[in-house]
């Protein structure tokens with residue numbers, strides 16, 4: 269007999285659609301680990317709509333949602349080292365390290381690059397963006 273273990277009880281996945289005006293241009297997932305108050309972000313923008321800062325704006329909106337609505341104390345994301353767009357999009361997030369040779373694509377091996385933002389780091393960033401000029 270199998271019983272549901274407690275391991276996943278505290279995990280919720282929130283799914284979002286990303287709109288540009290009235291057009292649906294992407295998707296985003298937040299994996300919320302409620303036990304540890306940690307959220308992980310995944311964002312995907314349709315090819316035709318990339319490079320217009322939509323991913324950056326969607327990520328900022330998701331960070332706000334994680335810290336204010338889901339009460340996260342830490343938000344994480346990661347990118348394969350070959351994905352230059354995703355690496356460049358980690359606006360404000362702090363690189364924490366690499367899982368070396370984590371991914372195999374064909375015969376090539378790539379690292380996983382890990383990023384984080386703590387709630388206090390995010391609050392400092394928001395304060396510095398909204399501070400009036402001295």
Ligand SMILES: CC(C)(COP(=O)(O)OP(=O)(O)OC[C@H]1O[C@@H](n2cnc3c(N)ncnc32)[C@H](O)[C@@H]1OP(=O)(O)O)[C@@H](O)C(=O)NCCC(=O)NCCS
Pocket residue numbers: 309310311312313314317318319320321322323324325345346347351352353354356357359
């Ligand atoms: C990663 C992704 C979400 C970026 O979305 P986007 O709306 O195109 O990104 P933005 O326009 O906001 O650009 C973000 C940064 O990436 C850079 N960038 C965009 N496309 C790029 C490309 N093809 N190569 C290198 N850098 C790129 C931009 O110059 C910008 O950097 P800057 O802030 O220093 O100017 C999008 O490329 C995507 O959906 N990729 C496939 C799914 C994926 O890899 N998701 C990430 C896993 S979480």
